[in-house]
Amino acid sequence: MSTPLTGAARLEARFAMRKAQNQAAFIAYIMGGDPDVKSAQNLLDGLPDAGADVIELGLPFTDPMADGPAIQAAALRALNAGVRTKDVLAMAAKFRKKDVTTPLIVMGYYNPIHHMGCEAFTTACIESGVDGAIIVDLPPEEDAPLRAAFDGAGLALIRLATPTTDDQRLPTVVAGTSGFVYYVSVAGITGALVPDADPVERAVRRIRNASGLPVAVGFGIKTEEKAAQIARVADGVVVGSAIVDAMAQNGVEHALELTRHLSNAVHTAREEAAQ
């Protein structure tokens, strides 16, 4: 058997696999260490069987400026349980021992990474089997130090495109990005406004043309119906707040059950539309 892919290549392989099946990929976001490391590890380890193609593992931060109440509360629960960046990376390492095919990326804010140092963070990502990162408050204008370290290591630094990213700016956003582009479906915070499929479809086409990469869509997608709508027009669908809420209210099994429903809706959306 050949050596398993890592980094940006592992992400690209998963999107390519779904594309070959004419399916969108389902991307599940959970907060690392929420409400404690043990429960969060159980959830993380169960996500591939529940149909998650890609996993976004949140790094808790005290000041999550782009997040709505669900993810703010999740970060606070993790921090109050004493969870720090290194603990979340340790969760990733444990996960990777059992699963070498599911791409795993971390998502968070820049200060903990800046504090650790971009090189040290990159090394820690490689050692933990993390394939990439989305850093919310690190626009292209400021991401050179982390980008240099990630590029050298074959990790994907995934950029965000948003409804405010116009044609003039789009080339800056997609330049040098790898893995996929994350399209923020609405101008707002996570888990708040619900996107319409039509403008999302136009944006996805525009970003796909400009980047040549798969485009995953997130923010505000909570129901199977909405996930399926977006799956018909995008290469990937991200759900975060809804899973985080399910975990908070009813625990691991309930969050995995929701993930099964959402991933099934995403994977079958196009064949249902064709019928």
Added chain:
Amino acid sequence: MSKAPQQDIWPDARGRFGEFGGRYVAETLMPLILELEGAWDEARNDPAFTAQMDGFLRDYVGRPSVLYHAERLSEEFGGAKIWLKRDELNHTGSHKINNCLGQVLLAKRMGKTRIIAETGAGQHGVATATLAARFGLPCVVFMGATDIERQQPNVFRMKLLGAEVVPVTSGTGTLKDAMNEALRDWVTHVDETFYVIGTAAGPHPYPHMVRTFQSVIGREARAQILEREGRLPDACVACIGGGSNAIGLFHAFVPDENVRLIGVEAAGKGIETGKHAASLKGGAPGVLHGNRTYLLQDKDGQITDAHSISAGLDYPGIGPEHAYLNDIGRAEYVSATDKEALDMFQLCAKLEGIIPALEPAHALARVADLARELGPKGLIIMNMCGRGDKDVFAVAGHLGVEI
């Protein structure tokens, strides 16, 4: 807005003051920041904008503010001659209005129809609500729930002025959380909203813009002291939370190498206790609220809580230009405790008939030491950046008095 080349070389085109500053914002906000930067560049080079500013500063704010020789404080401290730059006499009672005027005029110029702001002590919120009322714009002010408790008079003022005050309960319910919430609002209302940031921090161009609007303080003070004393002061002293009143006073004096620039951070219960708001003396470089600067943080880069008796200084960061002036050694940064501020609050009231805000009361504690150090030939300018009416209830509480 005159030009003095030496202190105007920063920020650079990327919004950097040396290694500090920058634009660390979510992508949704990035195009807005760039739009603002363009509008700001255009406005500050437009004589019509400057003339409009100057007109409102004179007729509405009440500038120039006077420079006052605090004879009895000078006598009490037994050393240098102390001059107070009376920015607490401005309309709305603090220096905050200098900046709000500039930003609200810019918002009008950009065709924005809704104003948002964060506030700590409430002075920036009141000043923003005032200008929003004057120019007929709806205004939403985000204020930490803890701060709402300790600044009731200002909350009522904002409501009188027609602003909506939104209590922020996330985090510690103080200034940093109010700023997070204002950023969340901005990211949700991108087309019509102008975010009026209250201090010389945040993503570029805010630190530059706020400094420019506040630098009227130092320009006036410099001309006034030359007129009254025939020479420059030995030191300029100001309190620092984010640092807008301090950078406003310092800016005109930066090229005057013999003038010491001294910023006074809030030491809370004492820097050694960990319960303080002294980002420079008790923090490390990091990234928060759009800029790289000194921050209070733990070893994982999580932001730690600031503590100060003064809501206006209760912030875990500092403007990036202060971080830079500190690192190059052009300005000195010291601190004063809650207790020192309370003592000075009462002393200034009794000796000068001026009730200072708790924020400048911190600066006064270090002015006392410095006056003794400089001796009778010394000259000090301190920025009396706000009046203490808003603090009367809180101070009564601390002194065990029921009112």
